Amino acid sequence: MNIVLIFLQLIFFLLAAPFLSGLISKIKNNLRMRKGQSILQPYYNIKKLFLKGEVVSETASWIFRVCPFIVASSMLAAAMLVPVFIFQSPAHQAGDFLALIFIFSLGRFFLALSALDTGSSFGGMGSSREMFISALAEPAFCLVVFSVSLQSGSTDISSFSGMHALTVSSVFGAITLFLVAIAETSRVPVDNQETHLELTMVHEAMALEYSGRSLALIELASYLKQMILFFLIAQIIFPIGLPVFGNLAGLFFWSLWYLARMIIIAIAVALVEVSVAKMRLFRVADFLGFAFILGIIALVCAVLGV
Amino acid sequence: MISFLQTQLFLFDPLSLFFLVVIAIISLPSAIYSFGYLKGEYSPAKINLSWFLLAIFVLSMAAVVTINNALIFLVAWEIMSLVSYFLVVFDTKHDKSIQAGMIYIVMTHIGTAFLIAAFMIMFKHAGSFDFLEIKKACLAMPSQVKNILFVLFLIGFGTKAGIVPLHIWLPYAHPQAPSHISSIMSGVMIKTAIYGMIRFIIFILGAGPSWWGTIVLLFAVITCLVGIIYALMERDIKRLLAYSSVENIGIILLGVGLAMFFTSINLPYLAIFSLIAGLYHLINHAIFKGLLFLCAGSVYKATGTRNIEKLGGLIKKMPHTAVYFLIGVMAISALPPLNGFVSEWLILQAFFLGVLNAIGGAKLFLGVCAAMLALTSGLAAACFVKAFGITFLAEPRSHYAQSAKEVSPSMRAGMFILSLFCILFGLAAAAIIRQLSKAAGAATGIDISNMKFALNNFTLSPQAGESVYLSVPLISLLLVIFGAVAFFVYALFGRAKAVIYKTWDCGYYKLNFRNEYTATAFSKPFRVAFSFFLRPYRKTQKIRESFYHVKAFTYETHTTPVFKKYIYGPVLVLVFKSAKFMRRMQPGSIHLYLGYIFITLLLLILFMHKF
Structure with a gap:
């Protein structure tokens, strides 16, 4: 049963992750009175990239070559730590909420290195900015983990997922994590996925030299990361407890329910993206400082028990 | 006064043994490394001298962590400081060595002065220099005296450990020594100061009131942040590593401070847990910082410069060193599945358990400290992306890097051993924690026999019966499996080889x-x-x-070097002014000096007569 659940969770993540990105871009386009690309466009993109040839910079070393595999494997491993279907299997015992932060940083670390590897100054720019943003996001992320885990009594993700009551602390925690997710998934106002303007791009600048299959792996990894973060926000803000799986129908029902909650988060992200302008890089420090303060409030509320 | 010889001179409890292991584990690979490193760099006579100094240095550190007598401890401590001074000024080619050595020896003796004061107060109360006797006497000691002793030890050992703002000597002295010595100094020597703190503050004084732990935590947080921010700004690779040592000492002290804090609010289980976390980070830092200094030494040897702005592209010229350096930077950036990840996870977990179990405002304080640790860890990752990326990746930035060649086998062997330890200390975390619990138990005097730290051989769990796990082997397995799957999918979709072409240059000229x-x-x-x-x-x-x-x-x-300008600068000015004033006493007249001797004698006789 366990191995089946692991596979199901993997398939769930791989199938649903690009959909969320497609959905966000569709909503954004519609809100801007455009027709926009199909919701399924990210799937087409990945298919296209997998079938295309690849160009590698002559300056690049083996770091550039192995990076896509490490990025993809770290995000897939992170997807195994989240209790969607496998909160009782040994794969889930691999790590807790705190370990998730570190696994995220593994993929980011290698992507930042590979960006420096090609010797392009776009890559260096992206690498430096990404490490800057993520370093400032880290304390807020840590406070979310603490305030949420404080309510359930352990840093295990499935223990807070098992909660049924929505508290004030959870609300603040979810907002904090939402802001962190905006920074981590390179969304407006921190970064912009749609632009290739060298002065503003962060994540795109790091992946600029990648093409073909390698780029497909990196894109897939960033979809996965986004989905994991959305899933965690949904778990905090919509506490519905852990599912009980009787049969395949129940499983299907739960995955739809999971998806529905994540779609709400995706809509929120799309709304934020169309309603604010991108910030200057140095304003991001204020943005994440605000997230940090919200995190402190979440912790205070959790300490007070509200 | 001879009586101290009759008591046991050495103390081999699990705490001392742990530190002996730390010394051995770094010194041996560094010594192997130095065969290749010293060759060609110095004259044969100087190489012999360096071996002699290295032997005394390692022996004196071993003595520091095992001696059971405060007086002899000071002697060993002083030998360690002096020998390391000679090693700092070993490179007489550079003027900077002399300056670095001067700053080092002054700072280290200020620290020693505080230690001497502390030991004299202890002797006054215990009537003995034996640690166990002093420990007994400490039970009856008034709390003010204990508070004074705590402050003296914190400053005394803090100077050696490099706590901000006493860290000023560290970024000068560590980079200036030959690289294998830098590796031992940063990896091991500053850890003997942590040993001193654990031995004298936790073991002998017994952790004390909760403000002791709070003070240590506060200094630790400041040390972490200041260390890593300076490291981020640094362009000299060895100074960068030295500043990062300051940061890591802060992380270790977070563990030690938490242990003191938890002891004072009567949470013995958590005290043991956080001391384990601190000690774990201590040995991990010894390993990866030792490794990184050796790699930096190789880069210096191969290129002749330590300025990373002049390096680049070394991954192609020095493939082995690049792999070892990559393992080192991954470990120090706390990336799974290497050792640094485990110890930082443990410290964050200790903070979380503190937030869970402490009362009132302490919860918030610990939560904010943990967030600062998270910030430090993010900044450290950025710092080491820079260190590795600029040094090893892209095109060489100067002829120094252009002509680099891979270093000799003995140097590679030293680096290889330490990078192996980086991996092993991550994978075998559960077994190591069980060993560390003995050292933590011996240091705190808490009975650990019915405490459970590991569920089974591979999984860590902070509290028995709780459902929080970290399994490094399982994480590694997941990473390897998914990496293989990703590679399989990659290989499945196209047999066409990648085209090698220029980096995108926006269609202008060839990039350089x-x-x-x-x-x-x-x-x-x-x-x-x-x-x-x-x-x-x-x-x-x-x-x-x-x-x-x-x-x-x-x-x-x-x-702006804030500490140098606003703290040490004014102090130095004051010292020079007072020295100028005191100079008036010494006009060079022998009659006056005879007069001084006579007056001193008179005062001494009066003094003896009265008491």
């Missing part, structure tokens, strides 16, 4: 190394974000041929 990102550019966002502390300033100068024609333009950017 001058287009690459530099270390200074990389750290620019951080310099702006932390400008309230770093106070960056620019120096620009126009070199004119005539009024109308500017021939050249120089541009420099610096950060």
Whole structure:
């Protein structure tokens, strides 16, 4: 049963992750009175990239070559730590909420290195900015983990997922994590996925030299990361407890329910993206400082028990 | 006074044994490394001298962590300091060595002065220099005396450990020594100060009131942040590593401070847990910082420069060193599945358990400290992306890097052993924690026999019966499996080989190394974000041929050394002023000096008569 659940969770993540990105871009386009690309466009993109040839910079070393595999494997491993279907299997015992932060940083670390590897100054720019943003996001992320885990009594993700009551602390925690997710998934106002303007791009600048299959792996990894973060926000803000799986129908029902909650988060992200302008890089420090303060409030509320 | 010889001179409890292991585990690979490193760098006579000094240095450190007598401890401590001073000034080719050595020896003796004061107070109360006797006497000691002793030890050992603002000597002294010595100094020597703190504050004084732990935590947080922010700004690779040592000492002290804090609020289980976390990070830092200094030494040996702005592209010239350095930077950035990840996870977990179990405002305080640790860890990752990326990746930025060659086998062997330890200490975490619990138990005097730290051989669990796990082997397995799956999918979809072509240059000219990102550019966002502390300033100068024609333009950017300028500068000025004043006493007249001797004698006789 366990191995089946692991596979199901993997398939769930791989199938649903690009959909969320497609959905966000569709909503954004519609809100801007455009027709926009199909919701399924990210799937087409990945298919296209997998079938295309690849160009590698002559300056690049083996770091550039192995990076896509490490990025993809770290995000897939992170997807195994989240209790969607496998909160009782040994794969889930691999790590807790705190370990998730570190696994995220593994993929980011290698992507930042590979960006420096090609010797392009776009890559260096992206690498430096990404490490800057993520370093400032880290304390807020840590406070979310603490305030949420404080309510359930352990840093295990499935223990807070098992909660049924929505508290004030959870609300603040979810907002904090939402802001962190905006920074981590390179969304407006921190970064912009749609632009290739060298002065503003962060994540795109790091992946600029990648093409073909390698780029497909990196894109897939960033979809996965986004989905994991959305899933965690949904778990905090919509506490519905852990599912009980009787049969395949129940499983299907739960995955739809999971998806529905994540779609709400995706809509929120799309709304934020169309309603604010991108910030200057140095304003991001204020943005994440605000997230940090919200995190402190979440912790205070959790300490007070509200 | 001879009586101290009758008591047991050495103390081999699990705490001392742990530190002996730390010394051995770093010194041996460093010694192997030095075979290749010293060759060609120094004359044969000097190489022999370096071996002699190295032997005494390692022996004196071993003595420091095992001796059971405060007086002999001081002697060993002093030998360690002096020998390391000689090693700092070993490179007499460079003027900087002398300056670095001067700063080091002054600072270290200020620290020793505080220790001597502390030991004299202890002797007054215990009537003995034996640690166990002093420990007994401490039970009856008034709390004010204990508080004074705590402060003296914190400053005394803090100077050696490099706690901010007493860290000033560390970034001068550590980089200046030969690299294998830097590796031992940063990896092991500053840890003997942590040993001193654990031995004298936790073991002998017994952790004390909760403000002791709070003070240690506060200093630790400041040390972490200041250390890593300075490391981020640094362009000299060895100084970068030295500043990062300051940061890591802060992380270790977070574990030690938590242990003191938890003991004082009567949470023995958590005290043991956080001391384990601190000790774990201690040995991990010894391993990866030792490794990184050895790698930095290899880079220096191969290129002749420590300035990373002049390096680049070394991954192709020095493939082995690059792999070892990569393992080191991954470990120090706390990336799974290496050892640094485990110990930082443990410390964060200790903070979380503190937030869970402490009462009132302490919860909030611990939560904010943990967030600061998270910030430190993020900044450390950025710092080491810079260190590795600028040094090893892209195109060489100068002829130094252009002509680099891989280093000799003995140097590679030293680095190989330490990088193996980086992996092993991650995978075997559960087994190591069980060993560390003995050392933590011996240090705190808490009975650990019915405490459970590991569920089974591979999984860590902070509290028995709780459902929090970290399994490094399982994480590694997941990473390897998914990496293989990703590779399989990659290989499945196309047999066409990748086309090798130029880096995208926007269609202009061929890119060269001058287009690459530099270390200074990389750290620019951080310099702006932390400008309230770093106070960056620019120096620009126009070199004119005539009024109308500017021939050249120089541009420099610096950060203000806050501690040097605002703390040490004024103190130095004061010292020199008072020295100038005191000089009046010494006009060189022998009659006056005879007069001084006579007056001193008179005073002494009066003094003896009265008491």
